[in-house]
Amino acid sequence: xxxxxxxxxxxxxxxxxxxxxxxxxxxxxxxxxxxxxxxxxxxxxxxxxxxxxxxxxxxxxxxxxxxxxxxxxxxxxxxxxxxxxxxxxxxxxxxxxxxxxxxxxxxxxxxxxx
Amino acid sequence: xxxxxxxxxxxxxxxxxxxxxxxxxxxxxxxxxxxxxxxxxxxxxxxxxxxxxxxxxxxxxxxxxxxxxxxxxxxxxxxxxxxxxxxxxxxxxxxxxxxxxxxxxxxxxxx
Numbered sequence: 001x002x003x004x005x006x007x008x009x010x011x012x013x014x015x016x017x018x019x020x021x022x023x024x025x026x027x028x029x030x031x032x033x034x035x036x037x038x039x040x041x042x043x044x045x046x047x048x049x050x051x052x053x054x055x056x057x058x059x060x061x062x063x064x065x066x067x068x069x070x071x072x073x074x075x076x077x078x079x080x081x082x083x084x085x086x087x088x089x090x091x092x093x094x095x096x097x098x099x100x101x102x103x104x105x106x107x108x109x110x111x112x113x114x
Numbered sequence: 115x116x117x118x119x120x121x122x123x124x125x126x127x128x129x130x131x132x133x134x135x136x137x138x139x140x141x142x143x144x145x146x147x148x149x150x151x152x153x154x155x156x157x158x159x160x161x162x163x164x165x166x167x168x169x170x171x172x173x174x175x176x177x178x179x180x181x182x183x184x185x186x187x188x189x190x191x192x193x194x195x196x197x198x199x200x201x202x203x204x205x206x207x208x209x210x211x212x213x214x215x216x217x218x219x220x221x222x223x224x225x
Contacts (some may be wrong), residue, residue, distance in 0.1 A: 031211060043158060043201070045212040056212055091157055093213075101146035101205045103213060105157040 002026040004106035006092050012112045013082055021077045021109045023092030032075045033093040033103060034067065036060070043091065049075065082113045117141060118216035120202050126222045131192045135219045137185040137202030146205040147178055149187045151198045152218060158201055161187075192223045 005024045013019050025032050034046040047057045049067055064080045075094075079086055089110050093103040120137045127133050139147075147164035162169065164176040164185055175188040185202055199218040206214055 033212070035213075042217040043213075043215040045214070048211055058212070089155070095211070101211065101213075102148070102160055102163060104160065107157050110155075 002028075004092055004094055004104055006090075006106040006109050008109060009107065010110045010112070012114065015084060015113055016081050019079050019082055019111065021079075021090050021092075021111070023075045023077075023106055024073050025075055025092065025094035026096075026104060027073070029094035029096050029104075031055075031095045031097075031103075032069070033095075034077045035091045035093060035105075036088040037091065037108075038085075038088045046077070046090075079111075082111075084113050087111055087113045117206070117214050118202055118204055120200075120216040120219045122217060122219060124220040124222055126224065127192055129192055129194060129223055129225050131223070132188065132190045133192060133221060134189075135187045135200055135202075135221075137187075137216055139183050139185070139202075139204045139214075141204075141206045142180075142183060144183075144204045144206045147185050148203040148213070149174075149176055149185075150201040150203050150215075152201055153198050158203075158215075161200070189221075192221075194223050194225060197221055197223045 007022045032049040037043045045058050047061045048055045066078045068076050089108045091108045092106040095103045149161040150158040151161045152158045164178045168177045173190045177186045199220045201218045202216040203213050
């Protein structure tokens with residue numbers, strides 16, 4: 001069964017450092033997402049990406065965040081200057097086509113900012 | 115006002131019990147509805163989509179009441195493996211295709 005994969009599974013970084021989280025969505029999917037979940041809180045939408053551009057973003061997704069699809073398979077989330085409050089699980093998700101709303105999530109990257 | 119509200123639980127039930135979870139959503143323009151399951155420190159996994167006519171998948175039954183802006187999930191004959199957090203999720207037209215999550219209801223099934 002096709003699945004979304006993410007690397008690394010755990011990333012520890014110092015405050016102010018840049019991190020790149022990587023995702024490989026399901027191969028024939030067209031829509032890609034990043035969500036985050038701070039420990040003990042709900043899953044929150046960050047950004048969606050379609051046709052090589054951002055289609056929606058939340059107020060959490062400020063100028064320190066960026067996304068990219070550098071090739072035909074990877075989808076990345078970059079945090080330019082990490083803050084302590086960026087510590088969370090970051091989930092990548094993908095969905096197949098317009099008109100479907102079912103999104104499939106990767107296993108997540110646990111980001112710890114010290 | 116919270117967009118998606120759920121009773122956080124925990125619900126502690128014995129094996130074989132029937133348990134029901136409820137969820138309310140605030141935006142009447144919400145378009146699509148789902149139940150996801152999340153195990154501790156794992157990703158949300160799609161359990162089922164929820165349709166106006168109601169739908170059933172084995173021991174799981176989901177219902178949607180658009181007039182009351184209410185979604186439910188019924189689990190029959192609970193198994194130990196059903197222990198998890200159940201997330202009520204909606205898609206709102208104004209938010210595009212982004213999913214809006216409730217905080218989840220925790221279920222613990224014991225032998």
